[in-house]
Amino acid sequence: MPSRPPAEPTRSGRPRSAAADAAILEATRASLVDLGWSKLTMGDVATRAGVAKTTLYRRWAGKNELVVDAVAVLFDELELPNLGSLAADVQAVVLQFAALLERPETKTSLMAVVAESTRDEALRGRIRDSIVARQKRLVLRGRERAQDRGELPAEPDPAMAARTADLVFDVIAGAVVHRALVSAEPVDTDWARRFTLLLLSGLGAAAQPALTTGQKPGGSV
Amino acid sequence: MPSRPPAEPTRSGRPRSAAADAAILEATRASLVDLGWSKLTMGDVATRAGVAKTTLYRRWAGKNELVVDAVAVLFDELELPNLGSLAADVQAVVLQFAALLERPETKTSLMAVVAESTRDEALRGRIRDSIVARQKRLVLRGRERAQDRGELPAEPDPAMAARTADLVFDVIAGAVVHRALVSAEPVDTDWARRFTLLLLSGLGAAAQPALTTGQKPGGSV
DNA sequence: CAGTTACGCTACGGGTCGTAGCGTAAGGAC
DNA sequence: GTCCTTACGCTACGACCCGTAGCGTAACTG
Incomplete structure (x- = not known):
């Protein structure tokens, strides 16, 4: 549920991985359970999801938006x-x-x-x-x-x-x-x-x- | 209102500055107004209060406790x-x-x-x-x-x-x-x-x- | 095939954290 | 006044996280 620009329905190039989306949100919830809000970091979520940290920032502006979507x-x-x-x-x-x-x-x-x-x-x-x-x-x-x-x-x-x-x-x-x-x-x-x-x-x-x-x-x- | 150990009512040594307490809590509220919760830092509060950062940590365990008392x-x-x-x-x-x-x-x-x-x-x-x-x-x-x-x-x-x-x-x-x-x-x-x-x-x-x-x-x- | 976009990875400057160490200031006990 | 004890200001530090840049590679389109 990241805020994709509602632009062209068919774009060229490599599409975003839906599996990565799901893994990131799942990892975010897991990190919330283990660490809580204040100690949750973007790096930790990326590691849990098996994803590069830059991938998170390509989809969410930051911790706040990510957690809202995850929850x-x-x-x-x-x-x-x-x-x-x-x-x-x-x-x-x-x-x-x-x-x-x-x-x-x-x-x-x-x-x-x-x-x-x-x-x-x-x-x-x-x-x-x-x-x-x-x-x-x-x-x-x-x-x-x-x-x-x-x-x-x-x-x-x-x-x-x-x-x-x-x-x-x-x-x-x-x-x-x-x-x-x-x-x-x-x-x-x-x-x-x-x-x-x-x-x-x-x-x-x-x-x-x-x-x-x-x-x-x-x-x- | 920091959590002083309710020990001896009269201790020797230099007493804690009540003026510093007041200045810190006032500075905390001011920092909350200007920066909000997430961008408030201990260093900023110390600077505003005209107090060393270590003085804050001698009285409050961290940002959470400080803000509760300030509010x-x-x-x-x-x-x-x-x-x-x-x-x-x-x-x-x-x-x-x-x-x-x-x-x-x-x-x-x-x-x-x-x-x-x-x-x-x-x-x-x-x-x-x-x-x-x-x-x-x-x-x-x-x-x-x-x-x-x-x-x-x-x-x-x-x-x-x-x-x-x-x-x-x-x-x-x-x-x-x-x-x-x-x-x-x-x-x-x-x-x-x-x-x-x-x-x-x-x-x-x-x-x-x-x-x-x-x-x-x-x-x- | 070329063109385009996403991804993984590394590295980086900048900022905050919380603490250690030291010299100095301000009270109480005598 | 002289000790003794505690608080204060200051500096410096390692550790951590942030958010981004750069680059080579992967995946999908026409």
Whole structure:
């Protein structure tokens, strides 16, 4: 997924090795696991991939871009199951996302590239396209299903609908990331259940968990 | 705030210069503003502070620890106002936190040190004590006030109360951080208002903002 | 075949790291 | 005041990584 210039589809000359691409990204993930973000070096990745260091620089501008691409594919694993209720769907996707954050490749690098992106507009765009977009789809699809089930009302204003989706996305992703990486405590089933209840029913209801289950959200969790 | 060994309160010999401490931390923040996290170097900080590089290493183990201490004091600015309702208090503290995250010193370094902490237990503890604890107090105090006002029920089980406070803390801090740094969109008054409504009343109520304002939360916002 | 592009390899200047060594400065104990 | 102890400034150093230039070779196109 390096940023090839979208120029001529058929160029003359020797084509780029797709095998090298795959080997480099795989080596990057392996190096992240062994060394972590801060001690990962381009030279090490090149050696692991069996590739010259110059080949890396011909495809990626640097460590940041390389790691984003190496980690992005992991987010393809995220899927929104159809478990019959909004609460169950939210809880399941929360646990999926948490499992992804538990992997050492993502754990050590996600926040690092986000930090770098605060001073690099191009990198921010790459993160948005490669990682954030993959997650946000889940929120949009989850809302669709909930509206089909009648759990959520239809939103007539599309602008407001988009803003609400963005809000919900930041709340879910932010809470899971903060729990897993900042508080550094486990995102287990119990936490996911309690978070889902809070998200759907609010703080007042979340304080009396057993009493408010009969309404809409807290069904078969 | 360097980690002095809590040994003898009165030691012989030349004492450490408190002025140097202050100058170093100030220089670190300035360097973060100018260079950002990744390009900040120990040598640059030493030069700005008018101090030898070795002096830095005598007090801090490295860049990570130094930056945590330099940024931690900024979190002392956070205060929980007493605006008369839980919703107003939450919204105000969200905007305060967002303003703090907008500062270039914190914006570029907070996520970076968190990322480092995933491979450094000692650093994680330092972050917890210096930064996270300062934020979490606000949640605990906010709940107290809300309970005094009758907006939240008293929680008999202290263990459950602590877990709920942790959950709420991760949701608030995580959402704001995610909005500001990952989505990279502004945390303005409108977003804070909508987030507060979602937190207090849940997803179902948040979809009809104007209709559910008469209950408890959305008072004078 | 020639033309074009990718690759591996080596080498390089430039920068940062973290530490060692030394002489000097600034306090406390007496 | 005179020791004693610790902190400071300074220089120098090896080690490491960065990112690039140069060159010969490999692979694919027409």
